[in-house]
Amino acid sequence: MIRRHHHISMFTKDLKENNRFYTEVLGLRRVKISVNQGDTGMYHVFYGDTTGAAGNDLTFFEIPNIGAARRGTDAISGIGLLVPSYDSLFYWQERLDKYDVKNEGIAEYAGRDALVFEDHEGLKLILINHAGGEIPDEWSPWSENEIAKAHQILGMGTVEITVSNKGRLVSLLEDLFGYTLSFEDGEKALMQAVEGEVFGEILIQESSEDKERPGRGSVHHLAIQSAGRSLEEWDRLLKEKGYVTTGVKDRYYFDSLYFREDNGVMIEIVGTEARGFTADASVEELGMRLDLPPFLEEERDEIESKLKPIEEWT
Template identity: 80%
Template sequence: MIRGHHHISMFTKDLKENNHFYTGILGLRRVKISVNQGDTGMYHVFYGDMTGTAGNDLTFFEIPNIGATHKGTNSISGIGLLVSSYDSLLYWRDRLDRFNVKHKGIGEYADRDALVFEDHEGLKLMLINHDGGNIPDDWNPWDDNGIEEAHRILGMGTAEITVENKDSLVSLLENVFGYTLVSEDGTKAIVQAAESEVFGEIQILESSGNKEKPGRGSVHHLAIQSAERPLGEWDRILKDKGYVTTGVKNRYYFNSLYFREDNGVMIEIVGAEARGFTADASVEELGTKLDLPSFLEDQRNEIESRLRPIEEWT
């Protein structure tokens, strides 16, 4: 019922540092520069593979006056990125050292070899050994980045969610969205959208204590993609179960709806069909200019007047 991850969205204080980290250090492609459709004075920037394929995109809203994150429970607390092999982890350990990115060394995460580190704003990231496993046919890792071909980031892997009530989230993902529970041990559970495939995997950690106060480097929402079911049906199903949804939103590149699960974590469901980022830009020019959905195009001059020029942060 769910194909897997679609994208994941975060907050950043400064796109210049953010752009350097995700393109210059991690070697992702900046595939779209747009705006927050609810606040068009705020950039919304996407990083991913060659065309920003579903399951690859890390997206950021820039809020220059945002404060620090106070980490806690009821949050999306980590993002896994897949690499091909254990040798890739060794390559990335050395690369992170060269760029003075602190990390925890190669260890284990979600029952796989992994390298856990944080970005420049404290966002927890995990490079996970995919051990030569298959990736979706439409994924196309970016190659114009100075990263050795064998070690490029392939796409998103395990997403980590920390909540007060693990069982309620596991139940939602299993019984409503059709995820498979593959392991459970006390305060930890792992579910998969596609059985035995890590690119739709979620590790759920149960933790009491203070709830997270979002800030720079925190995650706003995880987006998952419907395999076939129309968004209108998801909207009805969720409302019938007592969830409050936003209703279906036209995001131009795709349609989606949002809701909060019982612990308060925001989840977005993206429709099965999507235009994608080449709807208004060629593959060659992706991520080089401000792209606006057609319903905002007549406001371009006003929007651009309130944004820092792209040349100042790219």
């Protein structure tokens, strides 16, 4: 019922440093520059593979006056990124050292070899050994960077969510969304959207810590993609179970709806079909200019007047 992760969205204080880290250090492609459709004075920038295919995109909202996050529970607490092999982890450890990015060394994470580190704003990232496994046909790792081809980031893997009530989230993912419980061990549970695949995997950790206070480097929401059920049907099913939803939203590049699960973590469900980021830009021109959905295009002059010029942070 769920195909895989679609994207994940975070807060950043400074797009210039954010852009440098994700394009230069990690070698991802900036695939779309747009705005927060609910607050058009705020940039919304997407990084991913060659076309920004579903399951690749790390997206950021820039809030220049945002404070520091206070880490805690009831929040998305880590983002896994797949790399091709065990050797890739050593390659990336050396690269992170080169850029003075602290890491925890190669160790096991959710049953796989991995390298855990934080970005420049404290966002936890986990490079996960995909061990030569297949990736979705539409994924195309970005190669116009200095990353060795054998070690390029492939796409999103395990997403870590820390909650005060693990059982409620496990039940929701199993009973409504059709996730499979891969393993459960005390305070941890590993859920898979597609059994045996890491592309839609969620690691749930239970914690009695205080609730996280969002800030720079914290995650706003995780988006998952429906495998067949319409958004209208998801909306009905969620409301029947007592959840409050936003209703279906037209984001132009895709349609989606949002809700908060029982611990308060925001989840977005993306529809089965999507225009994608080449709807208004060629593959060659992705991420080079401000793209606006048609329903905001008539406001372009006003929107641009409120934004820092792109050339000042790219």
